[in-house]
Amino acid sequence: MAGILLSHTEKVYITHGVKNEYRSDGRSNIDYRPMELETDVVSHASGSARLRLANTDILVGVKTEIDVPKPDKPGLGKIEFFVDCSANATPEFEGRGGEQLANSISNIMLRAYQSAQAFNLKQLCIFEGKQCWKLYIDILVTLCRIGEKCVVDPTAEEESCSLVSLIVGVTGNPKYYNDYEDEEELPAFEAKCSVISMHGPGSVSPQNLRDAINQGIIAAVCLDEALGKTLFRERRDTEQFKRHSYGFLK
Amino acid sequence: MPLDYKRFNGPEDSVSYKRFTADYLKSYDELHSELIDETGHRKDGRAMDEARPMYVRGNFVSQAKGSSYIEMRGTKVVCSVFDPREIVHQNEFSTVGLLFCEVKFAPFACKRQRQSHVPDSEEKALSVALRKAVGPTVCCQLFANFQIDIFVYIIESDGSCLAAAITAAGLALANAAVPMFDVVTASSVAIIGDKIFIDPTEDEEHLAMISPDTNTNHGVITMARLNGLMQIADFRQIGSLDIECILKVTDILEQECQKVFPKIQKTLVGYVKNGIMEQKRLSEEGKAREAKLKDKMLEWRSSIVNNSV
Numbered sequence: 001m002a003g004i005l006l007s008h009t010e011k012v013y014i015t016h017g018v019k020n021e022y023r024s025d026g027r028s029n030i031d032y033r034p035m036e037l038e039t040d041v042v043s044h045a046s047g048s049a050r051l052r053l054a055n056t057d058i059l060v061g062v063k064t065e066i067d068v069p070k071p072d073k074p075g076l077g078k079i080e081f082f083v084d085c086s087a088n089a090t091p092e093f094e095g096r097g098g099e100q101l102a103n104s105i106s107n108i109m110l111r112a113y114q115s116a117q118a119f120n121l122k123q124l125c126i127f128e129g130k131q132c133w134k135l136y137i138d139i140l141v142t143l144c145r146i147g148e149k150c151v152v153d154p155t156a157e158e159e160s161c162s163l164v165s166l167i168v169g170v171t172g173n174p175k176y177y178n179d180y181e182d183e184e185e186l187p188a189f190e191a192k193c194s195v196i197s198m199h200g201p202g203s204v205s206p207q208n209l210r211d212a213i214n215q216g217i218i219a220a221v222c223l224d225e226a227l228g229k230t231l232f233r234e235r236r237d238t239e240q241f242k243r244h245s246y247g248f249l250k
Numbered sequence: 251m252p253l254d255y256k257r258f259n260g261p262e263d264s265v266s267y268k269r270f271t272a273d274y275l276k277s278y279d280e281l282h283s284e285l286i287d288e289t290g291h292r293k294d295g296r297a298m299d300e301a302r303p304m305y306v307r308g309n310f311v312s313q314a315k316g317s318s319y320i321e322m323r324g325t326k327v328v329c330s331v332f333d334p335r336e337i338v339h340q341n342e343f344s345t346v347g348l349l350f351c352e353v354k355f356a357p358f359a360c361k362r363q364r365q366s367h368v369p370d371s372e373e374k375a376l377s378v379a380l381r382k383a384v385g386p387t388v389c390c391q392l393f394a395n396f397q398i399d400i401f402v403y404i405i406e407s408d409g410s411c412l413a414a415a416i417t418a419a420g421l422a423l424a425n426a427a428v429p430m431f432d433v434v435t436a437s438s439v440a441i442i443g444d445k446i447f448i449d450p451t452e453d454e455e456h457l458a459m460i461s462p463d464t465n466t467n468h469g470v471i472t473m474a475r476l477n478g479l480m481q482i483a484d485f486r487q488i489g490s491l492d493i494e495c496i497l498k499v500t501d502i503l504e505q506e507c508q509k510v511f512p513k514i515q516k517t518l519v520g521y522v523k524n525g526i527m528e529q530k531r532l533s534e535e536g537k538a539r540e541a542k543l544k545d546k547m548l549e550w551r552s553s554i555v556n557n558s559v
Contacts, residue, residue, distance in 0.1 A: 196487035
């Protein structure tokens with residue numbers, strides 16, 4: 001990204017706008033930009049997904065291998081994250097430039113999936129103490145940057161005005177990820193926070209932090225629902241006919 | 251764990267002997283019941299909302315510009331801060347200064363496993379967290395194009411390591427006379443079900459990270475606070491917690507951070523006072539020496555004059 005240069009007036013414009021709940025592209029403070037999600041883009045990986053959000057493009061691949069479980073956790077599988085910010089995204093990521101961002105993203109992912117309520121590693125166990133599945137999750141950031149804050153899903157201009165950003169990870173609603181055949185007794189679901197992490201060179205007042213966490217969770221839950229419904233629909237569609245694959249050409 | 255090829259490593263598939271002791275086979279419920287006894291006190295006799303007593307000291311490492319040592323019963327942390335130096339590996343001029351933070355565990359620090367000499371992902375994550383917590387207080391614009399090194403060494407770890415490291419780093423930076431906006435203190439909390447453990451020990455933290463089979467709250471939250479400005483510098487949560495719990499814990503953590511603040515203040519003021527008294531004493535000594543030398547000089551001159559006469 002050839003550096004976002006904003007004049008002082010532009011920064012004031014953006015911050016005042018956010019205070020009054022409107023942004024330069026017409027969204028409210030908790031609206032996401034339209035997102036495109038496509039699964040199964042990489043045929044050699046066990047699973048893959050591509051997410052496009054305005055100018056940000058991320059490719060995630062999941063590979064599975066059979067491995068020996070850790071000696072102190074014989075009944076659990078393993079999951080490993082690797083994030084690579086490629087120089088395709090922005091020239092700043094060339095060489096080891098993107099390493100800091102990559103490290104912080106993989107740290108957050110690791111913490112987000114630490115709890116069994118986010119992702120149960122027991123599912124990955126094959127034979128307790130002897131064999132388990134190991135999932136390698138590789139994340140490739142191909143275009144620009146990612147962020148989430150009090151203004152949900154900021155544009156690059158908004159992000160360059162901000163001093164602090166907060167990342168909130170929320171556990172997914174199991175309703176969409178399992179096959180519930182009939183209208184069974186679904187357990188009452190309450191979204192739980194899996195990871196909260198702050199970024200940026202500034203500090204925040206306690207009230208702002210509380211508001212930000214609240215807003216983040218609301219937005220994350222909406223996003224999760226939309227995502228779940230889309231995946232559900234996709235699974236239903238692929239069962240019926242061969243779907244048209246878009247890939248990267250679009 | 252990454253191997254350090256410059257050192258002799260033990261056989262790769264060696265496992266801690268503790269795996270084969272009776273302690274290891276305890277179930278989650280047994281471990282949980284061990285943490286709190288019938289009177290509602292924890293294993294080390296504290297109440298649920300009681301933090302461990304803290305010993306704080308500055309000027310600990312003589313070779314460093316500023317340093318500190320913090321001890322909270324089993325958690326012992328040393329921090330050293332060095333003079334600003336040119337930013338390493340960078341050719342272009344940067345208009346702000348940089349903070350380089352490194353957190354390292356001693357190999358014998360953790361009771362569960364031996365730490366390797368090569369920093370592993372947990373230590374790297376702690377270094378990033380420390381940088382985020384301490385970054386807002388330091389006036390980086392006053393040392394443009396320079397970096398200040400902060401090294402934290404955890405000698406013994408018994409829970410709340412990140413909180414201790416952040417507090418130690420804040421104190422060491424102040425001890426090194428690095429220009430800062432405020433004093434930063436940190437504290438952490440472990441949540442298991444509906445019980446909140448303030449300033450958790452390693453056992454409590456370990457259990458809080460394991461998820462029980464039921465869908466209950468569990469996790470660890472660490473918060474760093476700028477006490478004069480009353481702002482939150484860093485907030486880190488791991489585990490699985492619902493929103494009311496997080497908001498309640500935010501209040502608790504703010505108060506805990508506030509409680510640590512007077513100790514740090516007192517330590518710093520003590521060192522400033524000592525510094526002033528030391529200066530006074532040195533300058534008086536200097537004057538006394540000067541006076542003696544002057545007398546000697548006059549004596550010598552007068553003896554020469556006498557001899558030549």
